[in-house]
Amino acid sequence: MTTIPDQSAPEQSAAVVLADISRMLREVLGEYGMDDAVIEADTKFHEDLELESIDLVTLSGELRQHYGDRINFAEFMATLDLEEIIHLTVGQLVDYVVSCLGSATSVRGQ
Amino acid sequence: MAMVTANGIRHHVQQMAAKDTVLGEAPVVVFIHGLCIDSLASFYFTLAAPTSAAGFEVLAYDMRGHGRSEKPATGYRLSDFVEDLHELLNEMDVHRPVHLVGNSFGGTVAFSYAVAHPERVASVVMIETGPATEDWSTELGAVLERAKQLEDPEVITAIEDTYDPHTLRRAKSLRDGLRNTTIAREVPSGPLLSAEQIESVECPVLAIYGGDSIQAALHAKPLQRLLPRCRAEIVPNASHWVLVEAPQAVRDLLLPWVSEHEANASLLLEGASA
Numbered sequence: 001m002t003t004i005p006d007q008s009a010p011e012q013s014a015a016v017v018l019a020d021i022s023r024m025l026r027e028v029l030g031e032y033g034m035d036d037a038v039i040e041a042d043t044k045f046h047e048d049l050e051l052e053s054i055d056l057v058t059l060s061g062e063l064r065q066h067y068g069d070r071i072n073f074a075e076f077m078a079t080l081d082l083e084e085i086i087h088l089t090v091g092q093l094v095d096y097v098v099s100c101l102g103s104a105t106s107v108r109g110q
Numbered sequence: 111m112a113m114v115t116a117n118g119i120r121h122h123v124q125q126m127a128a129k130d131t132v133l134g135e136a137p138v139v140v141f142i143h144g145l146c147i148d149s150l151a152s153f154y155f156t157l158a159a160p161t162s163a164a165g166f167e168v169l170a171y172d173m174r175g176h177g178r179s180e181k182p183a184t185g186y187r188l189s190d191f192v193e194d195l196h197e198l199l200n201e202m203d204v205h206r207p208v209h210l211v212g213n214s215f216g217g218t219v220a221f222s223y224a225v226a227h228p229e230r231v232a233s234v235v236m237i238e239t240g241p242a243t244e245d246w247s248t249e250l251g252a253v254l255e256r257a258k259q260l261e262d263p264e265v266i267t268a269i270e271d272t273y274d275p276h277t278l279r280r281a282k283s284l285r286d287g288l289r290n291t292t293i294a295r296e297v298p299s300g301p302l303l304s305a306e307q308i309e310s311v312e313c314p315v316l317a318i319y320g321g322d323s324i325q326a327a328l329h330a331k332p333l334q335r336l337l338p339r340c341r342a343e344i345v346p347n348a349s350h351w352v353l354v355e356a357p358q359a360v361r362d363l364l365l366p367w368v369s370e371h372e373a374n375a376s377l378l379l380e381g382a383s384a
Contacts, residue, residue, distance in 0.1 A: 046276055047274070047275075047276070050275055050276055050279055052149075052151070052279075052280075052283075053149065053151035053152065053154075053155060054149040054150070054151045054172070054177045054178060056151065056155070057124065057149075057150065057151045057154050057155075057177075057178075058111060058178070060154070061111055072159065074126070074154050074155055074158050074159040075159040075163075077155040077156075077159075078155065078156060078157075078158075078159040078160055078357070082354055082355055085155070
């Protein structure tokens with residue numbers, strides 16, 4: 001069951017992408033009874049949200065379903081080393097998504 | 111999330127299509143993760159995207175009892191995992207002989223699969239493991255026996271005091287997995303392979319080890335004694351988790367390996383149709 005992504009969507013601001021990703025993360029976190037977690041740009045996937053890597057595979061599927069094949073989380077992660085993955089923040093993912101969608105706005109530093 | 115029922119178990123599957131396929135059918139690479147605390151994520155975030163970018167079809171799945179796949183209470187012999195893989199390939203219509211790439215226990219599954227279904231395997235890549243021998247069983251049994259200490263609340267408290275919350279959560283999840291299933295008792299029981307069965311493997315075999323791990327010392331020499339053509343590679347400064355610690359090094363071994371041995375897939379197909 002897949003939804004067809006809207007390829008004609010206008011450029012999305014980092015704030016919208018952050019809100020989208022936060023919603024997806026809350027769904028994943030709901031399994032752990034943590035769906036009230038505060039999610040911000042500097043929130044770390046592993047240290048703050050305690051997500052397992054298999055949870056990030058689920059998130060990867062959600063991202064692709066929402067934004068289409070332009071977003072390839074696995075490809076993005078494969079460019080990072082282990083330390084970078086351990087300390088990966090929501091904001092870094094937002095920046096990656098925004099860059100793929102063609103917007104110049106950054107969420108980091110907010 | 112794609113779920114595929116194979117051998118009566120709902121398996122979580124992730125596929126990535128081959129990019130920039132050259133003429134003909136793309137090689138198929140199947141990733142098989144390790145035991146207990148591992149899942150397809152270890153491959154998904156390291157080798158899967160570069161493998162797809164290299165022009166190969168990628169198939170990764172969570173084994174029974176792992177990740178997002180079904181977790182039956184029993185049914186964790188090596189033969190169950192081998193049969194799961196066989197039915198999964200059939201369910202997914204993968205009839206081109208595949209390159210099996212297994213991490214730790216997943217590599218042992220891959221090797222046993224090549225013994226059971228040689229016509230379906232173009233090559234085997236084992237990371238940090240060896241075939242299911244008596245020595246393999248003894249070592250794995252000892253590791254799983256030690257993991258039983260997690261049942262002791264004092265051990266959990268010690269982990270809580272010493273390590274980060276993430277490690278604690280993994281320890282608890284390992285403890286619960288071992289408590290709720292017969293995996294620790296069943297996996298080391300094999301079925302183990304005889305020397306003749308190991309020698310029967312004709313497809314190319316690559317064994318990759320972390321330089322700081324004991325696995326090379328345990329497995330590389332016995333494996334090469336039985337399979338003289340087997341290639342063993344050691345990645346320096348890496349532990350048992352060489353796949354996630356040094357993905358670039360593993361990738362640089364894997365991608366040329368698949369290209370080099372893909373002709374074997376065509377040969378097997380011709381042999382099957384002859």
